[in-house]
Amino acid sequence: MPFPFPTGAARLAAAACALALTALVGCSDGGGGGGGGATESATRSSASGGTQVTIKDFTFEPASLTVSPGAKVTVVNKDSTTHTLTASKGGSFDTGDIAPSKSATFTAPSTAGDFPYACTIHPFMKGTLTVQ
Incomplete structure (x- = not known):
C-alpha cells in the first residue's frame, strides 16, 4: 500500500518543519556550543593554559x-x-611542518621583544609575536 502524500495544510506544515530542521542543522558548528566563527579571536587558552594561534585560509589568526x-x-x-x-x-622558535588538522607547540622566547614570524612554505603568511 503506497504512503499517502499530504495535501493542503498538512503539506505546508511538513514543508515548514523540513525547512526549519534544515536551517537548524546548517547553523550548527558541531563543536558543542560556544560559537567559534571567523570573527571570534583565534587567541584562546588551550588545555595546558597556553595561547593558541590558528592557521586558516592561509593566514595566522x-x-x-x-x-x-x-x-x-x-x-x-x-x-x-x-x-x-x-x-x-x-x-628563536619554529614549529616545523604542521600537517592539515594537526597542531604543534613551541615556547616563546624568554626575553622581551617583537619577534616577526612567517610560514616558511608560504612566505606571504606573516605575523608578530610580542613578548612582554
Missing part, C-alpha cells in the same frame, strides 16, 4: 599576539595544506 616570556603557544592548522610558524630572525 591572530597575526599579532602578545605573550609572557616562556609562554607555551599552540599552533593549530585548520587549512588544507602543510604550514609552519617560524621566527623570521634568530631562530
